[in-house]
Amino acid sequence: MSVPDSFPAEIADLIETGRDFHRRGWSLGTSSNYSIVVDRAPLTLLMTGSGFDKGRLTPDQFLLVDGDGAAIGETGLKPSAEALLHTTLAKAGAGAVLHTHSVPATVLGELFLAEGVLRIAGYEMLKGLPGFTTHEAEAVIEIYPNTQEIATLARTLEARLAETGNPILPGFLMAGHGLYTWGPSLADARRQIEVFEFLFEVVTQKRLLSGSF
Amino acid sequence: MSVPDSFPAEIADLIETGRDFHRRGWSLGTSSNYSIVVDRAPLTLLMTGSGFDKGRLTPDQFLLVDGDGAAIGETGLKPSAEALLHTTLAKAGAGAVLHTHSVPATVLGELFLAEGVLRIAGYEMLKGLPGFTTHEAEAVIEIYPNTQEIATLARTLEARLAETGNPILPGFLMAGHGLYTWGPSLADARRQIEVFEFLFEVVTQKRLLSGSF
Amino acid sequence: MSVPDSFPAEIADLIETGRDFHRRGWSLGTSSNYSIVVDRAPLTLLMTGSGFDKGRLTPDQFLLVDGDGAAIGETGLKPSAEALLHTTLAKAGAGAVLHTHSVPATVLGELFLAEGVLRIAGYEMLKGLPGFTTHEAEAVIEIYPNTQEIATLARTLEARLAETGNPILPGFLMAGHGLYTWGPSLADARRQIEVFEFLFEVVTQKRLLSGSF
Amino acid sequence: MSVPDSFPAEIADLIETGRDFHRRGWSLGTSSNYSIVVDRAPLTLLMTGSGFDKGRLTPDQFLLVDGDGAAIGETGLKPSAEALLHTTLAKAGAGAVLHTHSVPATVLGELFLAEGVLRIAGYEMLKGLPGFTTHEAEAVIEIYPNTQEIATLARTLEARLAETGNPILPGFLMAGHGLYTWGPSLADARRQIEVFEFLFEVVTQKRLLSGSF
Numbered sequence A, B, C, D: 001m002s003v004p005d006s007f008p009a010e011i012a013d014l015i016e017t018g019r020d021f022h023r024r025g026w027s028l029g030t031s032s033n034y035s036i037v038v039d040r041a042p043l044t045l046l047m048t049g050s051g052f053d054k055g056r057l058t059p060d061q062f063l064l065v066d067g068d069g070a071a072i073g074e075t076g077l078k079p080s081a082e083a084l085l086h087t088t089l090a091k092a093g094a095g096a097v098l099h100t101h102s103v104p105a106t107v108l109g110e111l112f113l114a115e116g117v118l119r120i121a122g123y124e125m126l127k128g129l130p131g132f133t134t135h136e137a138e139a140v141i142e143i144y145p146n147t148q149e150i151a152t153l154a155r156t157l158e159a160r161l162a163e164t165g166n167p168i169l170p171g172f173l174m175a176g177h178g179l180y181t182w183g184p185s186l187a188d189a190r191r192q193i194e195v196f197e198f199l200f201e202v203v204t205q206k207r208l209l210s211g212s213f
Helices: A008-023 A083-091 A101-110 A126-127 A149-163 A184-211 B010-023 B083-090 B103-111 B124-128 B150-162 B188-212 C010-025 C083-091 C103-111 C124-128 C150-162 C186-210 D008-023 D083-091 D104-109 D124-128 D151-162 D188-209
Strands: A033-039 A043-048 A062-065 A096-100 A117-121 A138-144 A171-174 A179-181 B033-040 B043-048 B063-066 B097-101 B117-121 B138-144 B169-175 B177-183 C032-038 C044-049 C063-066 C096-100 C117-121 C138-144 C172-173 C178-183 D033-040 D043-048 D061-065 D095-100 D119-122 D138-144 D171-174 D178-183
Touching: A008 A043, A008 A184, A033 A083, A043 A083, A043 C103, A062 A083, A062 B043, A083 A096, A083 A149, A083 A179, A096 A184, A101 A171, A101 A179, A101 A184, A117 A184, A117 C178, A126 A184, A138 A149, A149 D095, A179 A184, A184 B188, A184 C117, A184 D188, B010 B033, B010 B043, B043 B083, B043 D188, B063 B083, B083 B097, B083 B150, B083 B177, B097 B188, B103 B169, B103 B177, B103 B188, B117 B188, B117 C124, B124 B188, B177 B188, B188 C103, B188 C186, C010 C032, C010 C044, C032 C083, C044 C083, C063 C083, C063 D119, C083 C096, C083 C150, C083 C178, C083 D171, C096 C186, C103 C178, C103 C186, C117 C186, C124 C186, C138 C150, C178 C186, C186 D104, C186 D188, D008 D033, D008 D043, D008 D188, D033 D083, D043 D083, D061 D083, D083 D095, D083 D151, D095 D188, D104 D171, D104 D178, D104 D188, D119 D188, D124 D188, D138 D151, D178 D188
Parallel strands: A138 A171, B138 B169, C138 C172, D138 D171
Antiparallel strands: A033 A043, A033 A096, A043 A062, A096 A179, A117 A138, A171 A179, B033 B043, B033 B097, B043 B063, B097 B177, B117 B138, B169 B177, C032 C044, C032 C096, C044 C063, C096 C178, C117 C138, C172 C178, D033 D043, D033 D095, D043 D061, D095 D178, D119 D138, D171 D178
């Protein structure tokens, strides 16, 4: 069966996600890519093809990629260069991965790159992230330099995910590029994007009003 | 009868409220909770269950809570920890309580926490709040520190509501957390949120342009 | 015939106007009022009643007012206190009057009140205002102090409109209150609001980026 | 055949474009004009007539213009004064030309006019522009002074487009006036506007947060 015939529900969910994210300014131009794990053995991701307008996705703009981020079958579509980041996150347990590209994520990633992390503490909205049960906590969002060498970044990320004792949030920034988020399901990842984007706007607004982050 | 069968009109209104507030950025992630008083003797509130996306509420995501904020009947839903604030306000006369979580409410509550209040004066829009008949007046919006100890906050609020001679506005901020508003009806509370959020944006914009609040 | 039966097209246009302006944040709470001249002899305006949500106007929320701003007939509705400003503008030739209440109009009116005018020059968008054929021109938007004494303001406005040699723009600000615009038709007045609100945002953005208006 | 009968698909696309751009604040008042090349020999453009609300275009508001920007046939419509810029770009190869008028484009064009260009470097979103394959690049967006002498500007633009060795981006700013973008197809030009507008917001936000562009 074709990809659209095999995964109609997942594709419908991702099309709706793209329409929503485009409307909110998180997936403009042909930026962003989204994936859902549809098989674990062997690892298989349903993913948006490269170069499409995310506000108007059609079922024939999705493809399957294997654990190395390579296209499965002949669809005529090209996987995004960033497919390797999706598969790296899927191997670490993610069921859905969303990469978005908002203005605040782009700018904050750039401004805090030298520090390597963006720290956000003390807000009730943190409780929308997994593992946070109180506002008296700090989210440490890691920031990686932007690169066209995705394989190298994927190895860095893989090593970071394998560390213990200092777990990574289910979200990181690429400087001047945007946000990656992941979770057990697409709904989880979407909720987390709302939380991260809200926090980015809070941090921005606070800085503008008070002069400090 | 089930909760959805018993209060179809109230539930439809709250579902529409959530969709509207989510679209405007006032109820993102799983933040916010809304209630309507459906009985006074014994006090009974129809309320959103904890942890749901307010932009896509469904009728089975509502429950009834009693005057102590405890769930009535077996629905499998958990009342929000903040149900106690809703019942405290209902006991003081509110017919509907809305808790929202916008960026400006979050930031202004944080920035003015040390002063304990946010004062907004001189704007025509103040006339959208009960008791204001002229712009030559001052709204004094109280700000409470955010806490996970809701029972303690509820007692503080109860004492404050019982004071006379210095009545509280039908709205207060929790620092880094958002706004509570209440009124005789859901429509009143919704109108007040629009008024408060407008005033928060005015205060923010004025500060950015002029350097002073 | 009832007001809704007599002017179905005009009422439909104003309902749609309110829905649009509410969505854009120009008519929140119960702010704003709109009118259309439906007769010149004697002068009769179709106008929104006082106190309604402009995002959800219904046909029974409109009334007719005479040249003194008083209600015609028994509808149970109260004309806005500001009806006198609408009739004053109608006597000076306006076919439609729109009063809106955006954040930028509120703030800029307050910040420039001491100067009495807001001057905006050099923008192509000025050509969207009547009489402007080049961007090399200056719009001088008059600003009046906000007041609850509408009759007094109406007389000031009437005198100003009667002056010659220094014509007033079809738009003025009330400090901390918002914008009045008028034109031959509702479509003209709506287009002008878009132009004014655009220019207010440009002036605001320029000030934030460059430090000067 | 009439213009609407001859190009129904192109007109439907441009009507939808106008509705979208109006909603996003890029084509307010009666600003903006859009064109599609419908014939190369002789050069013929389908173009929006002058003075219409782009959010509510109707099929009878389009006309054909020849290579000199003059109206073809009798439609009662006036071509925009800026039709000459569209034909100049079409002669240089464009299949569609979009002129929009956002707040950030208006303000940034004004602020950077003295430098003659707006330089934007280092962002992943640059890859949404033709010829950019890495974020390690710089977009040099040319800025022309605003003018009502469109014929003169058209000659300047024509000369600039004919230069070799220093190709112009498919987009330029007119100070205080807005953005021109063009591409092989309407879809290309629309995607580029999203990219340019995103970058304008990034540059604005970065300046506000960091003090430097």
